[in-house]
Amino acid sequence: MNAQLTPPSAAAGLDAWLSYLEALHPKEIELGLERIKTVAQRLAVDPGAAKVITVAGTNGKGSTVRYLETVLRNGGYQTGVYISPHLVNYEERVRINGLELEAQQHVNAFQAVERARGDxxxxxxxxxxxxAFWLMMQAPLDVWILEVxxxxRLDAVNCLAADVGIVTSVGIDHVDFLGPDRTSIAREKAGIFxxxxxxIIGEADFPPAIxxxxKQAGIAPLSVGEDFNYRLALDAGSWDYFGHRNVLRDLPLPHVPLPNAATAICALEQLELPVSEQAIRQGLAQARExxxxxxxxxxxxxxxxVAHNPHAATFLATHIKQRFSDRRVYLVIGMLKDKDIQGTLAALADVVDDWYLADLSGARAASAQQLASALPASVKETDAQQFSSVKAAYQAACSAASDDQQQALVLVCGSFYTVSQIPLAE
Structure with a gap:
């Protein structure tokens, strides 16, 4: 820590506090629970009677959290949600009963943590x-929903023991921190159990070794395909859920990934808070992320x-084949250089017609040239263009797609940083 660093005042505003947080610790990422447990104890972090659901996974965490939140709220429960990262504004990271908080409330929480952390x-x-924990303690909540x-295992949210732990999926990502293979990564993610x-495990192909x-540790997870399952209707206009306690038929197709809806319903079945079928149906229909x-x-x-690895890109490509198979697809993509760029682009190759490759900014950013060099051999050089920014790539793709005589689709993906630069509808 920089000994000369002085915390901002309450009147300094949220941006000043976020700059302070960025400069406070010598490393951007340093996994471990010792520091946070020490300060959590001083801060008297305690969910009280509220149930805690923790969601981990390579992909699918955000949509699972959203399903849990919307269903529980339709069931009449008071919810607190903590997610990361945010797309545009820091305030997105905490929701109390579905609503983001004011910037000053975050400042108040930062001040409380600053007083408690000492040295x-x-x-x-x-x-x-x-x-986020401090903010949730200020409200009379029934459930805390936390995204890893x-x-x-060593993520900060794991300083709290979850009543329900969920691992949505296991893919290759963050290998410098989690290990080089799915078994190593699954071990880290299962550390929340x-x-x-x-x-609960929402990954059908979870590594057997883990x-x-x-089992040796006395943990018996409920797994998709064995303890619960789901099935699309023949006309793909609805879906069915098959669980330990319930069979729910003709459920509405959600607007975010379906597999995570089944995982969320399984979690709610196990939670000691009754949720009606009507609340489940309404929550599924309302879930947006x-x-x-x-x-x-x-x-x-x-x-x-926000697909930014091969696992997520494969799911995205499947979604496009199912929903937009008749479209010409114009892809706008920017990525970070520490991701599996080649694998991600390869997973998208079958559904993309025109590639608009964008530079990102920052130390971790990949250039459009780096993306171009990682394109599959099947992509013609004339089908890929390079741009100095996401904004320029997006404008060019939208212009070309608007002029296309075919029904076109502009697809934007590759990173949270990429998506954050696109105008998002509320």
Missing amino acids: TSLTYFEFGTLA GLGG RADKIA LSEL KGRLQFQPGKPDVLID
Whole structure:
């Protein structure tokens, strides 16, 4: 920690506090629970009677959180949600009963954490996590829904033992922190599970070695395909859920990924809070998540998704084949250089007709030239253009798609940083 760093005043505003948080700790990411547990104890973090649901996974965390929130709220419960990262504004990270909070409320929370931490140095994410907990303690909530930032076992939110732990999926990402293969990554994500609590796995191909380790630790997770399942209707206009306690038929197709809806329903079945079928149906229909399969109709139509690894890109490509198989697809993409760029582009190749490759800014950013060099051999050089910004690439793609005689779709993906630069409908 910089000993000369002085915390902002209450009147300094949210941006000043966020700058302070960024400079407070020598590393942007430093996994471990010792620091946050120390400060959480000083801050007297305690969910009280509220149930805690923690959601980990390579992909699908945000939509699972949203399903849980909308269904529980339709069931009449008071909810607090903590997610990361945000797309545009920091205030997106905390929702109380579905609503974001005012900037000053976040400042008040940061001040409380600052008073409690003493000489303990916290990362940006640790500080923000404790602030989110403090904000949730200010409201009479029934459920805290927490999204893991990175991994699970050593992630800051895991300082609280979840009543229900969920792992949505396991893919190759963040290998520098989580390990080089799916088994290593699954082990880190399954670290949110506790022997005396409910564990749910929404990944059909979960590494067997980790399942064995969980069994030895006295953890018996409920797994998709075995303990619960889902099935699209023949006309793909609705879907059915098959669980331990309920069979729900002709459910409305959600606006965010369907597999995560089944995982969320399984979690709600196990939670000791009754939720009616009507609340489930209403919650599924209402669930929306910015930047996740977000369709914006217009001239041209635009589909926005934060897919930034091969696992998510494969799901996105499947979605396009199912919903937009008759469209010419203009892809706007910018990525970070520490991601699997080649694998991500390869997963999209079958559904993309025209590639608009964009530079991102920052130390981790990949250039459009780096993206071009990673394109599959099947992509013709004339089908790919390079741009110095996401904005320029998006404008060019929209212009070309609007002029296209075919029904076209502009697809934007590759990174939260990419999606954050696109106008998003509320």
